[in-house]
Amino acid sequence: MRDLAAHPELFSLNTATVRMQWSLAQAVEGCARHGIRAVALWRDKVAEAGLDRAARLVRDAGLRVNDYCRGGMFTAPDLEAAREDNRRAVDEAVAFGADCLCLVVGGLPPGSKDIAAARRIVADEIALLLDYARPLGMKLALEPLHPMYAADRACVNTLRQANDLCDRLGPGIGVAVDVYHLWWDPELEGEIARAGRAGRILGFHVCDWLVPTTDLLLDRGMMGDGVIDIRRIRGWVEAAGYDGFVEAEIFSANNWWKRDPDDVVKTCLERYRSVC
């Protein structure tokens, strides 16, 4: 396993971790201040800054965008609008020279109880988006989300399911392994190995599962504050050949989003070294 303490350059800050405190420009400055070399960026913050200005800021700072957040939501009522929006997301990812566009695929269409049908829509729509993204060289990172998001955020909920989908979709797509979503899965080690054999692990995201968890979306924990054996899972990912960034992504409405952002980043870096 890689010694993270000796490799601060492998840390990536998902800027959602400080989304309440920092604009994109402030996040870029913050990364410089803390010696951070890679970021995951979100489209809303890019839109706020303006795409051209945002791309210039990031480029001038020498920051690598390992992950562009996000495409997906394929099960929206207006399929054509979702397609157009996803193509724009690919274009934006290209503008940043991002390593991949992360996909949160969407849950059930409004009024639907048919999750199998939602999953078919997702497969079809990703295939279409791949036709657009492949010639542009932009990889898509399918992110299986925790089953508690199956209804409203993503109906791809296990790494096995994501692997199966990638097998069918062919080149240009891989998976993002997020410990928060996947830590509980008894098949995780095997499915990580499978993803590694296919050369498709495009990201490794960390935060922690708190006990108790008080909100389904916005109560994620700082690495080390919960019950996930992050290092063990990182061991599996690296044994499967992953040599990319360790991306910290913490949605935390009542804790980390309320703190001084420099302290949040410092804590992330400290836990990256000591816990991840």
Place this chain on the structure above:
Amino acid sequence: MRDLAAHPELFSLNTATVRMQWSLAQAVEGCARHGIRAVALWRDKVAEAGLDRAARLVRDAGLRVNDYCRGGMFTAPDLEAAREDNRRAVDEAVAFGADCLCLVVGGLPPGSKDIAAARRIVADEIALLLDYARPLGMKLALEPLHPMYAADRACVNTLRQANDLCDRLGPGIGVAVDVYHLWWDPELEGEIARAGRAGRILGFHVCDWLVPTTDLLLDRGMMGDGVIDIRRIRGWVEAAGYDGFVEAEIFSANNWWKRDPDDVVKTCLERYRSVC
């Protein structure tokens, strides 16, 4: 598929649905008032009423106890105390002539991040409890719980995992299929069929997944108010040979637990006929 509207006797009330409103004696009276023939009982309410009195009340009312809630929590700090308590739970289930003792197996031991180890403890402890329950003829119903409970309530989180465990444990154990915990699983249909082939489906529990869900434990929905295609899943369960009760179990701190219990039960029965 069975026509539930023509078979009110297949309904079972899990008394947790009205736990805030009714004592065990009140629940027994309520069932009589509403023509309900089967119940799932909880140990705390039994203890409150006294075991002998509770068993007499239930027997005199001619109520069938299709499910006794619950054993498990095998990963507690004091293993020996948990064993003793689980044996008592079996004895109580026998006293009620229950069809099975439901098992919520427990999550991570305090301070542990090793979910694989927790799962090994659970397998070992169930094996021990089976040695006690088999001679008494009390079946154990392993209930896989939603992955959002993996840390603190149950580290058995999919029906595949429960089936695998049952395969290893031999006779005397089966599974409870609860739509709330399992509806999201892409492998659900196949694993229900597998459980059916093994003759091990011991229960079918219904409520609904609300969007949004505001609490991980206590915001379950009335059948029909959420996104679960309950009838489809019941179709799978019955195609797999299940001919037992449809048990309504709704934990709902801010809605159903605050309502008039007779209205709650009436609504359950109405939805049982029209939705389940």
